[in-house]
Amino acid sequence: MSSLRLGWRKTLNAVMLTLTGVAALAVVSVLLFIFGYLLYHGGKSLNWDFFTKLPKPVGETGGGMANAIVGSLKLLLLAALMGLPVGLMAGVYLAEFGGTTFAFVIRYTTDLLNGVPSIVIGIFAYSLAVLPVKHFSALAGGVALGIMVIPVTVRSTEEFLRAVPVNLREGAMALGASKWRTIATVVLPAASGGILTGMLLALARVAGETAPLLFTAFSNRFWSPGWGQPIASLPVMIYTYAIAPYDDWHRQAWAAGLVLLALVLVANLGCRLILNRRGAIRSV
């Protein structure tokens, strides 16, 4: 009787532990599958035209997404200009000047802002930058992405500043430097590698965002000079091309998907490898 029960417990142990391993392998193989599939389908469809040509009119095959690639870069530049300084300064405040209550409030708000669905950020940017001027623009898309960059930058900046050893600060202070001089000339440079990597991660995250761009930057099948007109971006192009009924558009959607995924994963891979080596990163 008791040996029967022991046998059952041992079997259960073996079965359940195996299942957990299977689950972990399954999840990891999904990643490998996604990348492999995109590499196969996207690689087949990728050609030089994709990077250099404008989209062809509906019904004609061929053409590329040069305008969307440049558009994505322009949107990222806007997002960086608007979001990164706010994130950096707020991060410095939290790490160096923050008291208890107010800093807690800021930290909590930052986390909540981080969790706001991107489509809602899109509505917000729409009411800030599209409603008043009554037309879609690259600027509005930049506002949406810029807001999304802030929370990630704040938290990573704060963490890397906190990781700077106290001795460094004390050394600077002992030489008579004021607090802000210490921060500006000693602490920030010491943490700069980590902070920059955190910023790059934040940008990589918004580079793939589609939802907030649908009704802010909108899209454009032509070049979009300046900052005040609707502009194409890679994620929005993937979306429009994927749900369209044309085979040639599907082919280009795969190509664009591969380019986008490669950009995002390379940025993530690089950043995380650097950060892991420094032994100071929280995942997600």
Added chain:
Amino acid sequence: MSTTATTTIAHAVPPEAGPRVFLRRLRNGDEVAHVLTLIFAAGILLITSLLVYELWANSHLSRAKFGWMFFWTRTWDPIFDNFGAAPFIYGTLVTSVVSLLIAVPLGLAAAIFLAELAPRRVSDALAFLIDLLAAVPSVIYGLLGIFIVVPLMRTTLGPALKGALGFLPFFSGPNYGVGFLTAGIILALMVVPFIISVSREVLLTVPREQREAALALGATRWEATWQVVVPWARSGIMGSVFLALARALGETMAVTMVIGNDPRISASLFAPGYTIAAVIANEFTEATGDLYLSALIELGLVLFLLTFILNGLARLLIAATERGGGRPA
């Protein structure tokens, strides 16, 4: 922005400080740096409150016209300006629940493997790969959903489920390939990295003695894990599930691409449906009337409040576990 600046300066300088004292602190620089960074930090508060305000103010028309009935009305009729959120709320909840039913067992099992069984190096390497999975843009999941999962559901998975479980109302009715179940599967893939990553970290904080005590009492490895370690980390794991739920509720692109976009409430998981995020994505640029736009923005407000509450709860739970361990709550 300017009002924030003046009030913060008033706070930073003690009331008895005269202009000369203030000037000295200014020259010293610390006070300037403090106030300057404070302004940016307060900017985050300002942005978040402005976000809430804009959603509230711009949904005024719809709130005034439909009131609470907005949540119960099942029609969505832009032509006669009659808007109800029920099908979208239903679709959002159903797809999220389906995704959690798949992602929680899978994610928890994988997290247990990574935290309890795998050697540290293997665990770190796999966790690294899983974090990468979290970085894949959602439009890519949508792309794979349209061209892989939808055909699979139409030809293989759907008929198989129908054959085995067709007597249940959830698995009856015509199967188009697009619908609640397809969206739920895609969502599950998207949120599982979050569950694994947070649960693994929480499990790793469980004190070693807890495991050793259970093993010393003769428990098998699995019993020690399931009856001692997991209960200890319970509230943190719950936190990871809430975090995943908040993600699933707000996820837009991948769902829009595979759910079928049909504002109907159906018991069958094969039926096409609609979610809050998907209807905003699809119809926002086409919303011609003011009331139409206002109704869409009210949907955005609903989505915001849902995720706001869930995220808040999740952070509290995770913080509580990491601080003190999940003694029976």
